[in-house]
Amino acid sequence: MPSAPTQPPAPRMREKAALAFLLVPPLAWLIIAYLGSLAVLMVSAFWTTNSFTGAVVHKFTTANLVRVLTDDVFRAVTIRTVGVAAAVTILCAVLAVPLALFMAKFASPALRIVLVVAVTTPLWASYLVKAYAWRMLLSPEGPLSWATGYTPGYGLVATVLTLTYLWLPYMVIPVFAAFQRVPDALVDASSDLGASDLNTLRLIVAPMIFPGIAAGSIFTFSLSLGDYIAVTIVGGKTQMLGNVIYGQLVTANNQPMAAALSLIPLLAIVLYLLAMRRAGALENV
Amino acid sequence: MTTTVRRLGLALAAATLLLAGCSGSGDSGETSDGPPQMEAATEVGEGEGELNLVAWAGYAEDGSNDPAIDWVTPFEQETGCQVNVKLGNTSDEMVQLMRTGQYDGVSASGDATLRLIYAGDVAPVNTDLTPNYATVVDFLKDKPWNSVDGQMYGVPHGWGANLLMYNVDAVTPAPDSWGAVFPGAPEFQGKITAYDSPIYIADAALYLSKTQPDLGIKDPYSLTAEQLDAAAELLKQQKENIGEYWSDYTKEVQAFESGSTVIGTSWQVIANTIEADAKVKIATVLPKEGSTGWSDTWMLSSKAAHPNCMYKWMDYIVSPTANAQVAEYFGEAPSQTKSCALTADKQHCATYHADDAEYAAQIHYWTTPQTKCVDGSGDNCTSYDEWVNKWQEIKG
Numbered sequence: 001m002p003s004a005p006t007q008p009p010a011p012r013m014r015e016k017a018a019l020a021f022l023l024v025p026p027l028a029w030l031i032i033a034y035l036g037s038l039a040v041l042m043v044s045a046f047w048t049t050n051s052f053t054g055a056v057v058h059k060f061t062t063a064n065l066v067r068v069l070t071d072d073v074f075r076a077v078t079i080r081t082v083g084v085a086a087a088v089t090i091l092c093a094v095l096a097v098p099l100a101l102f103m104a105k106f107a108s109p110a111l112r113i114v115l116v117v118a119v120t121t122p123l124w125a126s127y128l129v130k131a132y133a134w135r136m137l138l139s140p141e142g143p144l145s146w147a148t149g150y151t152p153g154y155g156l157v158a159t160v161l162t163l164t165y166l167w168l169p170y171m172v173i174p175v176f177a178a179f180q181r182v183p184d185a186l187v188d189a190s191s192d193l194g195a196s197d198l199n200t201l202r203l204i205v206a207p208m209i210f211p212g213i214a215a216g217s218i219f220t221f222s223l224s225l226g227d228y229i230a231v232t233i234v235g236g237k238t239q240m241l242g243n244v245i246y247g248q249l250v251t252a253n254n255q256p257m258a259a260a261l262s263l264i265p266l267l268a269i270v271l272y273l274l275a276m277r278r279a280g281a282l283e284n285v
Numbered sequence: 286m287t288t289t290v291r292r293l294g295l296a297l298a299a300a301t302l303l304l305a306g307c308s309g310s311g312d313s314g315e316t317s318d319g320p321p322q323m324e325a326a327t328e329v330g331e332g333e334g335e336l337n338l339v340a341w342a343g344y345a346e347d348g349s350n351d352p353a354i355d356w357v358t359p360f361e362q363e364t365g366c367q368v369n370v371k372l373g374n375t376s377d378e379m380v381q382l383m384r385t386g387q388y389d390g391v392s393a394s395g396d397a398t399l400r401l402i403y404a405g406d407v408a409p410v411n412t413d414l415t416p417n418y419a420t421v422v423d424f425l426k427d428k429p430w431n432s433v434d435g436q437m438y439g440v441p442h443g444w445g446a447n448l449l450m451y452n453v454d455a456v457t458p459a460p461d462s463w464g465a466v467f468p469g470a471p472e473f474q475g476k477i478t479a480y481d482s483p484i485y486i487a488d489a490a491l492y493l494s495k496t497q498p499d500l501g502i503k504d505p506y507s508l509t510a511e512q513l514d515a516a517a518e519l520l521k522q523q524k525e526n527i528g529e530y531w532s533d534y535t536k537e538v539q540a541f542e543s544g545s546t547v548i549g550t551s552w553q554v555i556a557n558t559i560e561a562d563a564k565v566k567i568a569t570v571l572p573k574e575g576s577t578g579w580s581d582t583w584m585l586s587s588k589a590a591h592p593n594c595m596y597k598w599m600d601y602i603v604s605p606t607a608n609a610q611v612a613e614y615f616g617e618a619p620s621q622t623k624s625c626a627l628t629a630d631k632q633h634c635a636t637y638h639a640d641d642a643e644y645a646a647q648i649h650y651w652t653t654p655q656t657k658c659v660d661g662s663g664d665n666c667t668s669y670d671e672w673v674n675k676w677q678e679i680k681g
Contacts, residue, residue, distance in 0.1 A: 049670075055404055073678045139543045153475070154529055154545070233536075236529045239680050251377040251483060252673035253400075 038266075045259040056255055064260035074244065078264055081241040084160055085224035085268075091164045092171040092220045093213055100172055100212075104179030119172045127166065131233045134162040138234060154236035162230045167223050171216035178212025179205075214281030221272055225265045241265060320433055321405035323587060329414050329596040336366040336594040339382045339391040341581070342534050343554040343615040344442070345370045351561065354614050356607045363601070366594035374532045375482045376651065383407070386588040389595040392442055394579040395430035396484055396651035396669075402438050407584040408592075409436050415600035421620045424642040430652060431582040439584035440599045443608065445617030445637060446578035446648050447480075447488070448569040450551035452541065463492045463572045465548060467519055470526035478540060478549030479523065481530035483669065483676035484651055487577050488550060489516040489523075491649060495574045504660035505577065506652050513667045513675060520679045530680070534558075541567060553616020578648035579617075612637070618645070 048061050068074055103115045122130065137144050138151050138158050145151040152158055182205055190200040228242025239247075241264060249258035276282055338345055345368065348355030357368050371388065373379035376397035383391050383406045393401060401407045412418040418440050425431075425441035432438060451460060456473070467489070470477055479485055487505035493515055494502035502512050528546050531537040534555050540546035542564045556569045583599045585592060601607055605623035612619035613628050618639035625634035638644035652659050658666040667675075 073681065076681060135539075140545050141543055232533075237524060237527045237680065239677075244677055247673065247677055250381045251375065251676075252670055253377065253380060254670060254673070 041259050041262060044256050045263060047256040049254050049256060064257050065263075067257070068260045068264065074261065074264075077239060077241055077244050080156070080238070081225060081265075082268060084156065084163070084240065085221050087160050088163045088167060088224040089171075089217045089220045091160065092168050093175075093217065095164070095168060096171040096175045096216065097209075097213070100175040100179050100209075103172075103176050104182075105184075116176070119169050119176075122165070123169055127229070128233075130166060131162055131230045134158070134165065134230075135234050154234050156235070156238055158234040158236070159231045159238065159240075162234050163224050163227060166230065167220040170219035170223070171213075174215040174219075175209060175212045178209040182208050210279075211281045214276050214279070218273065218276065222265075222269050225268060320402045323405070323408050325409040325411035325436070326414060326592065326596065327411065330593045332364045332366045332594045332597055333591040334365055334367060334594070335369070336390070336591050336598055337369045337371070337388045338598070339371050339373050339379050339388050341392050341394075341615075342372050342374075344392045344581075344611060346611075346614065354610075356602075356610045360598065360601050360607070364594065364597045366591065366597060368598075374534070376484065377482065380406070383586060386586065389586055389589040389591045390598065391584050391586070392581050393439070393584050394581050394651045396653045398430050398438065398582055398584065399653055401584060402433060405587055407438055408587040408589070410439050410585055410596075410599065412437050412440065414596050415440055415603070417600050417603045417605070417621065420605075420622050421603055422622050422640060424645055425580065425620050428580070430580065430650065439582040440603050441620040442581040442583050442602060443612050443615070443617045443620045444578060444580035444645060444648070444650070445553065445615070446571055446576040448551050448553060448556070448576065449572050450541070450549060450556055450567055450569045452544070452547040453566040453568050455544075455547040459568065459570065460548070461570060461573050463488065463574050463576075464496070466550070467492055467523055470523050473548050474526045475528045476545065476547040477523070477526050478529060478531050478537060478546045479520075479527060480550050481532040483672040484577075485550070486513070486516050486520065486672055486675060487649065487651070489519045491577060492574055493519060503662065504658075505649050506654045507658035507660040507662055507666045508654065509665055510667055510671075513671065517675045517679055524679060524681070538562075541565060554614065557614070557616060575647055575649065578650055580645075580650045609633075612639075 044056070045064055046060050046062065048057050048059055048063065049055065050057055099115075099119075103112055103119075107115060135154075136142050138154065138161075139145070140151060140153065142151065152161070186204055187200055190204045191197070195203065226242055228240055228246055231238060231240045231243060241261070245258050245261045248254045248261060273282075345357055346354045347357035347368065347370070357370075360366070361368055371382060373382060373391070376394050379391055379393060380397050380400050382388060383393075383401055384404070391397075391401070391407070393407075398407075421441055425444070427435060427437065428441075431441060449460060449463060449465065451465070453459075455476070456465070460469070465473075466477055466479070480488075486508075490502050490505035490508055490512065493500055493512075494505065497515070500512055500515055502508065508516065529536075529540065531540065531549075534552070537546070537549075537551065537555055538558050541559055542562060544565065551569060553569060556567060559565065559567050583602055585595050585599070589595055602611065603621050605621055605627050608619045608621035609624035609627040612624060613630065613633055616637075618634065618637040619625065619628075622640065625639055628634065630636075634640060654667060654669050654672055656666055656668045657664045
């Protein structure tokens with residue numbers, strides 16, 4: 001039998017052109033707008049400024065990075081910011097899991113649609129409107145204090161509450177999707193084999209929805225880490241990393257210092273993503 | 286296929302680096318002795334139909350906050366220049382906005398003017414082209430904060446003092462000293478506010494200059510390292526009792542109206558807004574220690590897209606009628622001497638000491654702290670970037 005021709009068919013010109021047409025816009029966006037601006041950011045962290053006019057002076061120095069790593073104020077603010085981001089993430093997960101479980105497995109199809117709409121509705125309103133609504137809600141003579149006689153006032157607690165409210169939909173949706181992918185048959189099989197409900201949840205369901213929680217937590221963690229507006233509205237006198245960066249950029253007009261400080265959240269996110277990958281959460285998301 | 290993609294990526298990355306390199310080599314930023322050389326205009330042509338301003342809240346009112354308060358609309362009708370206003374909350378924000386080059390002019394305070402002049406963000410102004418400048422009060426002309434070597438960089442807008450504002454029901458007896466927000470702060474634990482800008486350090490320094498003479502503070506903007514530390518220490522004690530800081534003026538209005546704040550530093554225009562809403566009773570006082578304050582200048586951007594409209598605006602805003610309106614609404618002394626006859630409250634100029642050069646000299650106008658002391662006492666003072674770092678340290 002004669003062997004088939006070994007040469008693979010050469011890709012035609014038209015296919016190549018179509019591929020380039022499809023790939024160039026997203027790649028250009030990713031590389032120029034995203035990685036390019038990150039590169040500029042990293043480079044400018046090594047410059048300095050004229051202390052009077054605030055104009056950037058292109059002279060290489062590591063002074064900014066050294067200060068970012070050694071300054072007590074920056075360390076305290078970093079710890080506070082990461083703490084807030086972690087607290088928001090945990091609160092979102094605690095609220096989202098039972099809600100998503102109910103939505104995916106117990107609600108009737110009609111109710112499920114209503115709940116999905118309800119969870120996502122807040123995304124239609126402006127960020128500022130929601131943050132100011134919380135400012136009103138938590139004010140000393142506001143509705144919360146009127147109804148319960150207690151309000152945490154403006155501060156870190158208020159900031160965590162507001163951010164949890166703002167980012168909750170980003171946690172609920174991926175967790176809901178993860179629950180939907182758990183086949184009912186698996187749960188039935190587990191209980192047929194004698195596992196209690198709790199054991200089924202712990203041993204069968206939990207590992208399957210963990211990637212969903214991880215995906216949601218990447219949103220809630222990174223969004224909280226970078227937030228600096230909610231804290232100025234409900235945070236009282238506290239400041240977060242974003243405020244310090246904003247202060248260096250706008251108030252001090254010290255762009256290199258702001259760039260050096262921006263490396264902290266960047267590094268925190270990279271570490272978080274690596275940790276998530278190690279935990280196996282980024283597979284099959 | 287993968288190699289194609291990879292090559293594509295490499296090419297794009299190289300292009301990006303090229304771009305980054307090019308954008309980086311623009312300005313040198315080296316210290317120079319004087320502001321960049323620029324020629325002032327010699328004539329004002331037809332308006333360009335539009336004018337983009339950076340202004341303090343209350344400086345360019347078009348009736349949208351209060352239909353009765355409107356001096357922008359007459360200007361638009363007169364000149365055909367459609368005015369767009371971007372509010373600046375702090376001087377630093379204004380400097381930042383002006384550096385974008387998207388605005389034609391700015392109402393800059395003394396802690397922004399020199400930074401703008403020396404960085405080349407604003408252009409010299411030919412005051413012969415703004416006829417109303419002739420009758421502006423003399424003690425605002427050719428001042429260190431609005432001119433360099435006798436060349437004006439704008440027209441003086443007006444001046445005034447930062448005030449102590451308090452809730453009449455919550456704060457008794459009525460305070461007459463900044464001490465109420467410094468050593469007296471624990472009495473109003475959690476209900477005190479302060480201005481969220483490093484320039485507020487000068488308020489603490491001013492208080493210390495009167496209460497602790499042995500620190501030797503003469504001018505609140507000329508602080509040695511020890512004096513800056515002492516002021517920062519006072520502000521850290523104050524922070525224990527601060528409810529929240531304000532820089533956005535609507536936030537202070539809301540904080541006073543909801544009762545979450547009862548005392549703190551303020552501007553007259555904020556007091557006017559709260560009084561107009563009439564939800565709480567407040568009062569303002571110029572404390573006995575004197576006060577920090579502002580003396581503002583309308584400046585022309587060096588990159589203005591609508592310079593003719595800006596010249597028309599600079600002439601208009603110091604015209605007797607408009608300057609009287611803005612001064613009365615904002616609660617400050619007008620720069621135009623002829624405005625005093627036109628204010629609704631005939632006592633306005635007397636209340637704000639508008640033609641009193643000696644009184645004006647006693648207010649400590651916002652100015653940018655520099656290593657070379659701004660009061661000329663030496664060159665061992667702390668510069669503004671040290672103030673910014675101190676301020677971040679105070680806020681913690």
